[in-house]
Amino acid sequence: MKLNKWIALVVFGCALACSNTEKQPAQQDSPKGRVITPEAQLSFIDTEGNTLSTIDIAIADEPLERNQGLMDVRSMGADEGMLFIFEEERPLSFWMANTPLSLDIMYVNSDSTIVRIYSYTTPFSEATLPSDAPAIYVVETNAGYAVSKGITEGMKIRF
DSSP states (O other): OHHHHHHHHHHHHHHHHHTOSSOOOOOOOOTTBSOOOOOEEEEEEOTTSOEEEEEEEEEEOSHHHHHHTTTTBOOOOTTEEEEEEEEEEEEEEEOOTTOOSOEEEEEEOTTSBEEEEEOSOOTTOOOOEEEEEEEEEEEEEETTHHHHHTOOTTOEEEO
């Protein structure tokens, strides 16, 4: 008889737990994946000092933010991007592991000059993309942004 009481207690507990009328919404991945929140603006400046374009940027200036970058972000506005800020100027290298978007990656030195651009990077690639020169900033935009706006190495950024 003790076994029957125990079974009845377990069944009652399960029924009580399952009858909760305030069900929590299902946790699902957003169709957009992780979403970035722009917090500043960055402009691309040609060699004559003219502003070619301006984007809204999320800023990654802490180690955890820089490590995460745009990983798991599935979409970004046409005029959005991310600015990575490092503590010191040095050769840098990025890769596209866990990044589903094709990006343009622009390395920028302490004079705000773009020293290297990688356009149309390959999503999820583990190939390294080195700066080939010391850099302290990295700007990531949607793939093709640099070409579509006429942004080339030797131009500057302002934020």
